[in-house]
Amino acid sequence: MNDASAAAETGTGARVPLGVIFWTFLTAGAISFGGGVVAYLREYTVSNTKWLDDEAFLDALEISQTLPGLNAVNMSVIIGDNLRGIPGAIVAVAGLMLPGVIIIMGLGAFWREQSHNPQIKAFLTGVAAAAVGLLSTVTLQLGHKQFVKPLDLTIIAATFISVSILRIPLYLVLLVIGSAAVLLYRPGAKHEKLEERARHLRERLLHRHYISLRH
Amino acid sequence: MAKLLNLTWVFMLLAILAVGGGTAVLPEMEHLTVSQFHWVTKDQFRDIYSLGQVAPGPNMLMVLLIGEKMAGAMGALVVGLAFFLPDCILTLVANRLWGHFAGSPWRTAVQHGMAPVAIGLMLAGTYAIARLSIFNLISVLIAGSIFALLLWRHINPALLVLAGGLTYVLLPHVVHLFPH
Numbered sequence: 308m309n310d311a312s313a314a315a316e317t318g319t320g321a322r323v324p325l326g327v328i329f330w331t332f333l334t335a336g337a338i339s340f341g342g343g344v345v346a347y348l349r350e351y352t353v354s355n356t357k358w359l360d361d362e363a364f365l366d367a368l369e370i371s372q373t374l375p376g377l378n379a380v381n382m383s384v385i386i387g388d389n390l391r392g393i394p395g396a397i398v399a400v401a402g403l404m405l406p407g408v409i410i411i412m413g414l415g416a417f418w419r420e421q422s423h424n425p426q427i428k429a430f431l432t433g434v435a436a437a438a439v440g441l442l443s444t445v446t447l448q449l450g451h452k453q454f455v456k457p458l459d460l461t462i463i464a465a466t467f468i469s470v471s472i473l474r475i476p477l478y479l480v481l482l483v484i485g486s487a488a489v490l491l492y493r494p495g496a497k498h499e500k501l502e503e504r505a506r507h508l509r510e511r512l513l514h515r516h517y518i519s520l521r522h
Numbered sequence: 523m524a525k526l527l528n529l530t531w532v533f534m535l536l537a538i539l540a541v542g543g544g545t546a547v548l549p550e551m552e553h554l555t556v557s558q559f560h561w562v563t564k565d566q567f568r569d570i571y572s573l574g575q576v577a578p579g580p581n582m583l584m585v586l587l588i589g590e591k592m593a594g595a596m597g598a599l600v601v602g603l604a605f606f607l608p609d610c611i612l613t614l615v616a617n618r619l620w621g622h623f624a625g626s627p628w629r630t631a632v633q634h635g636m637a638p639v640a641i642g643l644m645l646a647g648t649y650a651i652a653r654l655s656i657f658n659l660i661s662v663l664i665a666g667s668i669f670a671l672l673l674w675r676h677i678n679p680a681l682l683v684l685a686g687g688l689t690y691v692l693l694p695h696v697v698h699l700f701p702h
Binding site: 336337338339340343344366367369370371372373374375376377378379380381384385388389393396400403404406407408410411412414415418419426428429430431432433434435436437438439440441442443444445446447449450453454456458459460462463464465466467470471474476477478480481484485488489490491492493494495496 | 535537538539540541542543544545547549550553565568569570571572573574575576577578579580582583584586587590591598602606608609610612613614616617618620627628630631632633634635636637638639640641642643644645646647648649650651652654655656660661662664665666667668669671672673678679680682683684685686687688689690691694
């Protein structure tokens with residue numbers, strides 16, 4: 308809670324009214340089309356209102372990513388809670404979701420009425436295909452550090468194969484691979500040193516290749 | 523009533539398992555709602571997912587439509603609460619406890635360990651949507667060109683999603699090479 312009051316002080320210098328929190332998250336929720344809600348939240352809560360600084364925002368994102376649930380919703384809970392406690396968290400989440408809830412329900416009604424319209428079906432198939440392109444990029448960007456680390460890449464592959472190919476229930480995957488991964492990263496684990504050595508070897512290998520290519 | 527209870531526990535389970543966000547839980551959601559309980563067909567699941575892409579806010583609001591299809595407005599409400607409330611409460615509690623673990627090396631262990639698991643789950647989620655939507659040349663072209671475009675520069679994803687939908691509708695009329 309300390310960084311919360313600190314953030315509030317560096318910002319407005321007074322308690323942020325609940326109505327303002329609601330309105331701010333409502334705006335973020337209404338204009339964040341096509342995902343990327345977290346980026347909009349950063350713009351509204353860090354850049355525009357200065358409710359929190361980048362450091363506090365990253366702290367909140369760190370918690371959100373570690374916990375289950377959607378990042379944007381978890382972020383709203385944390386920012387709202389830090390500003391005004393539980394009522395703040397409630398109005399933040401309500402504001403974030405309300406526009407989407409109204410629009411998705413409207414779209415759903417339209418979709419049910421048009422369920423036999425081949426144009427609508429084709430449009431939605433195209434949207435899903437587009438989402439595949441989008442999700443691939445997001446996954447690659449989020450995981451750019453993990454994809455190049457042998458240990459992480461192994462965990463990624465094991466998770467993907469268990470879920471998509473072996474069709475193991477998700478709770479088992481999280482239980483087994485999740486705890487194995489945390490144990491591999493347990494405090495004082497030796498692998499960091501091993502990875503460093505592996506990186507060294509790789510660099511030396513590259514270096515050697517580079518030299519052999521030059522000569 | 524039994525239907526509402528079923529919806530509640532399935533979506534609460536999905537909420538708790540959603541480590542790494544909404545995409546991470548898509549394969550399990552598809553498995554439970556399509557294969558196991560037959561609440562929606564594969565095509566309907568894909569359509570509902572796409573509607574979530576078109577609406578603003580979190581894409582996963584699409585779960586409301588699964589609830590609505592099963593039990594009307596009450597179903598949407600129940601699914602919404604079941605899917606979003608548990609994680610909100612968990613986050614609230616964690617936010618207040620997080621500082622206590624500031625110095626704990628286990629906090630970093632959990633973060634470092636779970637990061638690649640979350641990435642693997644996102645890959646699995648992407649693969650699940652791909653299996654539902656990529657089955658001809660047009661869909662491959664749409665997904666591939668959007669992937670390439672986004673690697674090249676940042677473009678508002680909403681525009682790309684709409685462009686993907688329109689391409690799928692219009693391209694067969696423009697080019698008669700692809701049977702639709």
